[in-house]
Amino acid sequence: MKKLFLLVCFYTSFQNIHAQIIPENYVIVHGAWGGAWDWKKVDSLLSATGNKVYRVTLTGLGEKYHLANAKIGLYTHIYDVVNTILFEDLHNVVLVGHSYGGMVITGVADSLSSRIKRLVYIDALLPNNGENVISAKGAGVSERLKQMSANLTKDSLIIPTWVKAGAMFPKDVPHPAKTFLDTLWLKNKAALKLPATYILTVDAGKKPEEDDFAVFADRAKKRGFTYYQMDNTGHTPERSKPRELVELMLPPKKQ
Secondary structure, eight states: OHHHHHHHHHHHHHHHHHHHOOOOEEEEEOOTTOOGGGGHHHHHHHHHTTOEEEEEOOTTSGGGGGGOOTTOOHHHHHHHHHHHHHHTTOOSEEEEEETTHHHHHHHHHHHOGGGEEEEEEESOOOOOTTBOHHHHTOHHHHHHHHHHHTSBOTTSEEOOTTSOTTOOSSOOOOEETHHHHSOBOOOOGGGGGSOEEEEEEOOTTOOGGGSTTHHHHHHHHHTTOEEEEEOSOOSOHHHHOHHHHHHHHSOOOOO
């Protein structure tokens, strides 16, 4: 009888725990030069709590790097994600963008606002209407991007100079330059009302205001986003602190 009582208590507790976790559809968009491969740890952690995760690899990057060419632009990448959502028939999507991926998810939300539950920007661009990657980033960073853009392959791809020759896959690969130059046009006012979170990741020894993405963190605060800061993390928290990152990607706790 005692064993039966304990079994019932355990089952009830288990049911209560799962009742508190409402599974969500996470669509994750990586940054420039990257790929979905970089988000496997985050995928595993989110999936372990019952969520469904879709890691989109943008055309010409990651395992699709063999498709890279000069014609790939920002809207190619936006529709990579739009079509994932449409063909998987996803609703109530938590749309996540890292770094350059912020440009992409902003465009996706503008196209499919009715399918999006909330947005999560991770050390990411948060563009205004009429901006491109170069113009959005500010004078200092834009100058560095322009210099990098001058280091192109014959197919107009920007070489990731930090990757050592002969490095094994998976690794960062050359990024289509046109995606940095294409202007993002935003027309859907409903997209501006979507709940959103901004996570600024700061390098060790740096002040938040010195971060390359501080301008976008400030924009997010002014727009009323839920805001978090990860110190001593670097630009790739999916590698350095995946567990802490996932905690911040989950639904904001009610005050």
